[in-house]
Amino acid sequence: MDYCGRESEHARIVAQAKENMPAEEEIERLSASFKAISEPSRLRILFALRHGEMCVYHIVETVGGTQSAVSHQLRILRANRMIKARRDGQNIVYSLADEHILAVLELACAHLNCKF
Amino acid sequence: MDYCGRESEHARIVAQAKENMPAEEEIERLSASFKAISEPSRLRILFALRHGEMCVYHIVETVGGTQSAVSHQLRILRANRMIKARRDGQNIVYSLADEHILAVLELACAHLNCKF
DNA sequence: TTAATATATGAATAACCGTTCATATATTAG
DNA sequence: CTAATATATGAACGGTTATTCATATATTAA
Numbered sequence: 504m505d506y507c508g509r510e511s512e513h514a515r516i517v518a519q520a521k522e523n524m525p526a527e528e529e530i531e532r533l534s535a536s537f538k539a540i541s542e543p544s545r546l547r548i549l550f551a552l553r554h555g556e557m558c559v560y561h562i563v564e565t566v567g568g569t570q571s572a573v574s575h576q577l578r579i580l581r582a583n584r585m586i587k588a589r590r591d592g593q594n595i596v597y598s599l600a601d602e603h604i605l606a607v608l609e610l611a612c613a614h615l616n617c618k619f
Numbered sequence: 620m621d622y623c624g625r626e627s628e629h630a631r632i633v634a635q636a637k638e639n640m641p642a643e644e645e646i647e648r649l650s651a652s653f654k655a656i657s658e659p660s661r662l663r664i665l666f667a668l669r670h671g672e673m674c675v676y677h678i679v680e681t682v683g684g685t686q687s688a689v690s691h692q693l694r695i696l697r698a699n700r701m702i703k704a705r706r707d708g709q710n711i712v713y714s715l716a717d718e719h720i721l722a723v724l725e726l727a728c729a730h731l732n733c734k735f
Numbered sequence: 736t737t738a739a740t741a742t743a744t745g746a747a748t749a750a751c752c753g754t755t756c757a758t759a760t761a762t763t764a765g
Numbered sequence: 766c767t768a769a770t771a772t773a774t775g776a777a778c779g780g781t782t783a784t785t786c787a788t789a790t791a792t793t794a795a
Contacts, residue, residue, distance in 0.1 A: 513677050520667040520681045525735045530659045530666075532731050533724070537657035542753075543650045550646075551636040559772060561629050565636045572754055574773055579753095584730070593762050593771050603730040607723055608649070614700070614719040615648050619641045658783075675742060688784055690743055695783095709741050709792050 539583035540607070544568060545576050548597075549604060550619070552586060556598035655699035656723070660684060661692050664713075665720060666735070668702060672714035 525533070540546060547566040551557065557565070563573045577597060580586045587600045599605065612619055641649070656662060663682040667673065673681070679689045693713060696702045703716045715721065728735055 513673065516671040516673060517677050517681050519670040520673070523670070523735070524663060524666055524681070525733065529728075529731070529733045529735060530662050532733065533662055533727055534657055534659045536727055536731060537653050537662075538752095541650055541653035541657045543646045544753080546646050546649055546653075547640060550640055554635040554639070555632040557629060557632060557636070561633050565633050565640070569755070570772075571756075571774085575753075578773075590762085595772060601730065603726050607726050607730075610719050610723050610726065611649055611652055612645075614717065614723075615645070615652060617641065617645045617648065619639070619645065654782095660783080685785075686742075687744085687786080691783075694743075706792090711742060 536583050536585075539579055539585055540604075542576070544572065545580055545585075546608075548573070548576060548580060549585065549599065549608065552597060552599050553605060556596045558591070558594040558596050560594075562597065652699050652701075655695055655701055656720075658692070660688070661696055661701075662724075664689070664692060664696060665701065665715065665724065668713060668715050669721060672712045674707070674710040674712050676710075678713065 540549060544566065548562060551562055551565045559570065559574060559577065562577070563570050566573065577586065577588075581588055581597075584600045585604055586597050588595050588597050590596075608619075611617075656665060660682065664678060667678055667681045675686065675690060675693070678693070679686050682689065693702065693704075697704055697713075700716045701720055702713050704711050704713050706712075724735075727733075
């Protein structure tokens with residue numbers, strides 16, 4: 504069928520697109536990663552951690568909300584390797600996992616014409 | 620209070636973090652943007668459009684699912700300026716909105732050690 | 736104009752997800 | 766050991782969201 508009158512041109516694009524479509528597993532991992540950084544509360548945590556590592560109570564103080572809610576959010580961020588944790592005595596100290604995190608936030612801000 | 624025994628050091632970080640926390644409105648816009656690209660079906664559409672503009676039926680053919688579902692997804696991607704649309708006769712032809720989109724996908728793949 | 740094609744959209748349902756509350760675990764102090 | 770502090774976690778509730786189904790709109794052909 505010729506859906507749009509330019510089948511010959513588009514057929515090639517469809518074929519290329521199908522051939523280069525990431526595997527289901529990679530799509531799922533990408534999806535999970537973007538989901539992890541797509542909630543306002545989790546974004547605030549990431550922005551907070553730009554300035555250095557912090558223990559949970561300081562994160563709570565910075566971003567607001569209850570300790571429990573923040574802890575749940577930290578869990579999701581950590582499960583998706585957006586942040587890393589290390590124990591320091593009684594505290595767990597969190598920090599950004601790698602340089603990609605800030606880079607993605609900056610690109611997104613560029614897309615939105617945000618200054619931050 | 621001294622929650623973690625390094626109040627002097629952390630107080631500065633908390634203050635900086637609060638001071639540089641993006642405004643609520645910017646957090647919301649970032650959140651919406653990441654949400655838009657965080658669903659598997661929408662990610663597939665973005666990956667599909669890497670290879671050139673496509674009309675709806677070709678997108679459906681490439682990514683699967685029903686025409687209605689794809690159309691709803693296109694709407695969300697467009698509302699968040701991930702893709703743009705133009706009419707070409709009977710068809711609406713979609714393409715990626717700007718260069719940031721692919722750049723973000725590539726960064727995310729780097730984060731996940733994905734090849735795509 | 737009428738019929739056909741391409742795309743969009745409103746409503747409804749089901750699955751998903753963030754928060755809260757209560758409680759559990761882990762570390763340190765006494 | 767016990768008490769206190771810091772953090773994590775399970776269950777439940779409420780809100781959000783992706784999909785489906787039916788239908789609407791817009792363009793072209795006849």
